[in-house]
Amino acid sequence: MATQQVSIDDATREAGGGAVRRAVKDAAIWGLVALGVLGPLVGLHAVQDIRGFLRLDGRWGLLAVLVGLVVAGSLFGSLVVEPWKERRARTRPKAHPLAERARVGFGRWFPPVAIAFVAVYPFLALWLTGFSGSIKWIDNFGIQILIYVMLGFGLNIVVGLAGLLDLGYVAFYAVGAYSTALLAKEFGLSFFTLLPLAGIFAALWGIMLGFPVLRLRGDYLAIVTLAFGEIIRLVLINWVPVTNGYAGISGIPRPTFFGIPFTASSTGFAKTFGLAYSPIYRGIFLYYIILALALLTAWVTVRLRRLPIGRAWEALREDEIACRSLGINTTNTKLTAFAIGAMFGGFAGSFFATRQGFISPESFTFMESATIVAIVVLGGMGSQIGVAVAAVAMIGGTELLRELDFLKAIFGSAFDPTQYRMLLFGFAMVLIMIWKPRGLISTRSPSVFLKERRAVSGSLVGEGRG
Amino acid sequence: MDVFLQQLINGITLGSIYGLIAIGYTMVYGIIGMVNFAHGDVFMVSAFFALIAFLVLTSWIGIGSVALALLIVLLVSMVLTGLLNWAIERLAYRPLRGSFRLAPLISAIGMSIFLSNFVQVAQGPRNKSIPPLLRGEFVLSDAGGYVVALSYKQIVVWVVTALLLAGFWYVVRYTPLGRAQRACEQDQKMAALLGVDVDRTVAITFVLGAALAAVAGTMYLMYYGVISFADGFTPGVKAFTAAVLGGIGSLPGAVIGGLLIGIVETMWSAYFSIDYKDVAAFSILAITLIFLPQGLLGRPEVEKV
Numbered sequence: 001m002a003t004q005q006v007s008i009d010d011a012t013r014e015a016g017g018g019a020v021r022r023a024v025k026d027a028a029i030w031g032l033v034a035l036g037v038l039g040p041l042v043g044l045h046a047v048q049d050i051r052g053f054l055r056l057d058g059r060w061g062l063l064a065v066l067v068g069l070v071v072a073g074s075l076f077g078s079l080v081v082e083p084w085k086e087r088r089a090r091t092r093p094k095a096h097p098l099a100e101r102a103r104v105g106f107g108r109w110f111p112p113v114a115i116a117f118v119a120v121y122p123f124l125a126l127w128l129t130g131f132s133g134s135i136k137w138i139d140n141f142g143i144q145i146l147i148y149v150m151l152g153f154g155l156n157i158v159v160g161l162a163g164l165l166d167l168g169y170v171a172f173y174a175v176g177a178y179s180t181a182l183l184a185k186e187f188g189l190s191f192f193t194l195l196p197l198a199g200i201f202a203a204l205w206g207i208m209l210g211f212p213v214l215r216l217r218g219d220y221l222a223i224v225t226l227a228f229g230e231i232i233r234l235v236l237i238n239w240v241p242v243t244n245g246y247a248g249i250s251g252i253p254r255p256t257f258f259g260i261p262f263t264a265s266s267t268g269f270a271k272t273f274g275l276a277y278s279p280i281y282r283g284i285f286l287y288y289i290i291l292a293l294a295l296l297t298a299w300v301t302v303r304l305r306r307l308p309i310g311r312a313w314e315a316l317r318e319d320e321i322a323c324r325s326l327g328i329n330t331t332n333t334k335l336t337a338f339a340i341g342a343m344f345g346g347f348a349g350s351f352f353a354t355r356q357g358f359i360s361p362e363s364f365t366f367m368e369s370a371t372i373v374a375i376v377v378l379g380g381m382g383s384q385i386g387v388a389v390a391a392v393a394m395i396g397g398t399e400l401l402r403e404l405d406f407l408k409a410i411f412g413s414a415f416d417p418t419q420y421r422m423l424l425f426g427f428a429m430v431l432i433m434i435w436k437p438r439g440l441i442s443t444r445s446p447s448v449f450l451k452e453r454r455a456v457s458g459s460l461v462g463e464g465r466g
Numbered sequence: 467m468d469v470f471l472q473q474l475i476n477g478i479t480l481g482s483i484y485g486l487i488a489i490g491y492t493m494v495y496g497i498i499g500m501v502n503f504a505h506g507d508v509f510m511v512s513a514f515f516a517l518i519a520f521l522v523l524t525s526w527i528g529i530g531s532v533a534l535a536l537l538i539v540l541l542v543s544m545v546l547t548g549l550l551n552w553a554i555e556r557l558a559y560r561p562l563r564g565s566f567r568l569a570p571l572i573s574a575i576g577m578s579i580f581l582s583n584f585v586q587v588a589q590g591p592r593n594k595s596i597p598p599l600l601r602g603e604f605v606l607s608d609a610g611g612y613v614v615a616l617s618y619k620q621i622v623v624w625v626v627t628a629l630l631l632a633g634f635w636y637v638v639r640y641t642p643l644g645r646a647q648r649a650c651e652q653d654q655k656m657a658a659l660l661g662v663d664v665d666r667t668v669a670i671t672f673v674l675g676a677a678l679a680a681v682a683g684t685m686y687l688m689y690y691g692v693i694s695f696a697d698g699f700t701p702g703v704k705a706f707t708a709a710v711l712g713g714i715g716s717l718p719g720a721v722i723g724g725l726l727i728g729i730v731e732t733m734w735s736a737y738f739s740i741d742y743k744d745v746a747a748f749s750i751l752a753i754t755l756i757f758l759p760q761g762l763l764g765r766p767e768v769e770k771v
Contacts, residue, residue, distance in 0.1 A: 028552075037550045041511070041588050042520040054594060056521050165568065212756050218567070219501050223710060224755050228749040230703065234748075238741040368698065370575045377572045423583040429576025434561045437569035 023078035027071045034070035035063075042066055070154050083194040110385055118146075122284045131278050136362075138283045140399055143290055143355060145203060147348055152375040154344030154385040159373065160382035161268055161310065162337035165315030166221040168229025169372050171209070172202040172342040174236060174364035176349025180244070181249045181359055191255035191354045195347060202346020203339040210338035214331055215318075234360040248360025256302055258286060286355050291350060294323045297344045298384050304340070305447045313337050313449075371395075378432050380439025389440055398425050470643045479620045481728020482627040488712070488720035489634070494713035496651045498563065498655050503574035504554060505646040506702015507581035508676055509592035512547040512683030513693040514585055519543060520687075524571055531636035532599055536622070536688065551676030555669055563668075578698070586695040587644045592759030595692040619730065623685045630681050631673040631721060634674070638717065647671060651715070682689065700744065704731075713764020722762060726750075 043063035048056045117376045125137040151173065158166045176198040183189050183197065213224045232263035236243045243249070254262065262269045270277040304310040315323050324330055353359050373393055379386030398421045432440070468694050494502040519542040523529045531540070558577050563569045603617035638644035646667045649657040658664050686701070687693050708727045712719025727747055734746040754761065 031554050033549055036546055037553065039576060040546065041585065044518050044522070046518060046521055046589060046594055047591065048594075051758065053610055054517075054521055054596065159670070212752070216755055216759060218573075220755050222571075222708070224752050225707065226657075227707070227751045231745050231748050231752075234742070234745045238739075238745075252524075329548045367579070370579070374572055374575065378566050381568070382619070391701055411560060419587055420583075423580055423587055426576045426579030426581075430573050430580065433504060433569050433573040433576065434558070437565040 002319075016309075016350030019083075019106065020079070023075055026078050029451055030074040031067055031071040038063060038070075040116045069308065087402075089151075089228070096232075097134050103183060113146060114388065116383075118142075126280070127285075131280055135280050135283055138280070138287050140402075142287050142398060143283070144399060145285070145392055145395045146290040146294050148356075148372065148375060148391040149353075149388050150290065150297050150348045151345060151372045152379065152391050153294060153297040154333075154341050154348065155372050155376050156382065156387050157304070157313075157344070158337050158341035158386065159376050160387075161301070161305065161317065162313040163218075164337060165218070165221045165373075166225045166338075166341070167366075167369050167373060168209075168227070168232075169226035169341070170364045170366070170369040171225075171229040171232040172206060173349040174232055175202045175205045176346030177348075177353040177359045177363070178236065178249070178349075180350040180353040181252045184253050184305065184354075185249065185251070187251075190348070191253070194354075196351050198350035199343040199346040200356025202349065203343040205346075206339040207335055210335050214334050220396060226369070229364075229366060233361050233364050234364075236364065243361075246360060246362075248358060248362075250358040251429060252357050252359070254282065255285070255354050256356060257288065286351075290351055290355075293347055293358070301384065309333070309336055311447070345436050347452075367422075371452065374429050376443070378429065378439055380441040383439065383441040386439050386441030393440075394425065395427065397428070410436040468607060468614050469735075470611065471606070472612075472614045474731045475614075475616055475620060477729030477732035479623050479728070480553065480732060481725035482623050482680045482730050483686055483689070483724075484701065484705045485724025486585075486627060486630070486678045486683070486685075487701060488708040489717060490679050491706050492712070492714055492717060492720040493647075493671050493675050495709070496502060497647065497668055498559075499567075500570045500576060501574065501706070502559075502675075503571065503702075504558075504577040504581060505559040505675065505704065506700075507578045507698035508547060508551055508554070509683050509701060510693070510695065511515030511550060511581055511585060512543050512676070512680035512750060513687045513697070514594075514679065515546045516540070516543040516658075516684040516687045517596065520596060525743045532745050532769075536599065536684075537656045539763045540626070540681065544677040544686050546679035547683070548673040551672045551679075552669055555672040560665070560668075564725040568633055572603060577587075578702075582695050583697055589695065591695065593692050593694045596611075598691055599616040599688055607637040619689050625688055626685060629679065634678065635717065636676070643667075643670060651720060660744075704747050707747055710751060711761055713761030715765070716761070716763040717763055719763035 041061055045059055046056045047057055049055045121142055122138050125134040127140070129137060151169070155166065155169045156165050179201045180191070180194045180198045181196055184191070209228050215223055216224055237245055256262070257269055260267065260269050260272050262285065264270065264277040268277065269281050306441070310326050312323070315328060315329060316333050320330060371394070373388045376387055378394065379388070379390035401417045401421045401424065477626040481655055487505065490505045491502060494500060494505070514538050519537065519539045519567050523538060529535045554577055559570050575670070600618040602623065602679045606614045606616055626682050638647060646662045649660070650664055650667050654664050704727055705724065708722045708723035710723070711726060712721070712723030727750065730750060731743050731747055735743045
């Protein structure tokens with residue numbers, strides 16, 4: 001064994017000179033490509049002068065830095081990463097897909113710990129950062145992330161379980177938000193009455209949109225759902241008498257604590273309980289609402305997986321033809337997946353409307369759908385823990401960029417980290433896919449098993465063609 | 467009738483641009499079965515290449531001849547966009563080939579977000595506009611005060627599109643490269659066994675698709691005179707609609723689909739309401755897919771067990 005290792009090392013060393021030469025050549029090619037592509041985009045900046053004409057400014061220093069980074073990255077890739085990958089592939093035997101039992105333990109202890117953490121999170125934030133500092137951590141981080149966790153769980157039913165790729169999920173989110181906003185403004189209904197209504201409306205829309213597209217499969221389904229998502233957004237923009245167009249709907253009533261509003265008035269929450277007024281109480285209250293909704297979604301999904309309908313979804317994802325041969329009504333199965341996924345999207349939309357107090361079509365662009373799909377796929381389709389982890393990583397990570405003020409000290413005061421938010425978001429999507437095409441959590445726990453529950457590698461799970 | 471004629475002219479111009487982008491979608495889908503979501507943004511970046519090349523030519527070098535400037539801009543944009551798409555394919559899609567179906571799609575969506583935001587950061591969020599290049603027009607009819615005109619710009623778009631499509635068709639039909647491409651489309655494994663370099667063929671497909679998108683981008687910039695970082699998504703989705711409408715995988719289908727979408731869009735704006743023109747385009751997409759899933763010229767998909 002040892003001699004064999006030595007001989008391989010010798011061979012690598014002999015080939016080393018050639019490898020370096022090749023690496024340098026690759027780096028030179030990548031440097032030229034980078035120069036060609038980035039030269040005009042970064043090296044030349046088209047700026048508008050006072051007369052409104054465009055003029056070009058050179059940014060050669062920045063260009064040089066970026067091209068240098070590309071060359072260095074290419075060298076690093078071919079001299080460090082590639083040999084490391086080869087060595088790892090040689091030394092580590094490929095794990096058998098079924099022999100991943102250690103991960104099951106992770107799946108057992110992680111959810112309760114995570115739930116316990118998110119349950120105490122607002123008070124932890126309050127304790128660590130005080131009343132004025134914690135609003136950001138509870139609202140911008142906690143609530144924002146949990147909305148996406150919930151949307152991810154909802155879409156996970158459609159994409160992860162039933163294997164139907166839906167790129168227009170934001171449509172149902174919009175239906176929930178707009179139905180809540182309009183009904184609250186027109187009829188003065190409260191959030192807790194509207195929440196189930198929004199879910200029902202969204203589910204009805206899910207059935208309406210789902211019905212005609214069920215004959216489609218794979219990418220076609222994805223594109224039609226995308227088109228529906230865009231149509232709904234365009235209607236929201238253009239149907240001004242009802243939706244108020246681009247201006248959106250403002251003044252949506254906020255949820256109350258059993259009829260007690262979170263205001264500074266004498267009947268408000270703070271006065272009633274003898275506390276000093278602070279906006280943080282509403283933040284905490286909203287946080288627990290969305291936490292409850294997200295947990296409800298997760299729990300319903302877990303339970304549904306064990307019901308005939310959930311099993312039918314997963315069977316549909318694995319093989320549609322076999323499903324049909326075994327007498328499963330694929331139309332109904334797909335429709336229920338669409339409708340239930342849409343319902344949770346509607347709940348989330350309803351919550352979003354009441355949390356913001358203002359909604360406009362800008363919040364329901366394709367970007368949102370893409371983000372939610374990305375969270376589901378990056379998490380590892382079908383894995384609830386994965387979806388939650390991906391939502392925290394992607395949404396929390398990009399929100400965190402708003403906090404990087406210290407970078408201004410390095411790059412100068414004109415440097416604004418927030419404008420790189422979506423840039424890095426897209427970049428991270430590509431990187432994670434290349435690193436782990438099967439998503440962050442690549443094991444599944446089956447809902448039926450013979451003697452003991454074993455995690456199954458994600459690569460054994462079908463992805464659905466419908 | 468006059469309105470109809472004028473809208474037909476406008477529609478064909480717009481449709482030519484969609485058709486050029488659609489070819490990129492349809493070719494990539496044909497060869498590796500992937501919806502290249504970033505293609506619309508590649509188109510947008512190509513318009514920026516054209517814009518910057520144009521500014522270099524006019525303000526730094528000072529070229530007077532519009533035709534020469536346009537030709538250089540077109541070539542520069544085609545080469546640089548080809549280079550860009552080559553790099554994208556190499557970095558973001560090739561490692562995922564043979565992986566599961568959704569991985570390249572997500573990677574492409576990430577790339578699309580990355581490209582539009584990169585341009586936003588690098589060139590600023592404002593619209594960039596250039597002065598109109600060609601001003602003249604042929605008046606076709608002037609009956610009853612309504613002027614039907616065919617502008618020089620539109621002629622340029624038509625001619626350039628037609629020439630490039632003819633050239634492209636020749637490449638795919640009659641050159642070894644085109645043969646390799648069609649072979650990979652039918653059966654990659656078999657093509658590889660017969661000595662076709664699949665990786666290289668796929669890379670060239672991306673480069674060709676990008677070059678045609680660059681033609682579309684340059685034409686778009688010349689025709690509308692304005693471009694912004696957010697202008698990739700909608701034309702991209704419409705071009706994809708065109709590709710699907712024509713039958714995905716079919717090159718003539720992509721062009722016909724593009725023309726149809728362009729004409730429907732302008733007609734809808736003229737006769738119904740300009741607000742809902744995009745709704746019309748997307749509805750066509752949904753209706754075609756529901757009733758004619760293989761598109762106008764596509765082959766029906768055979769379902770095998």
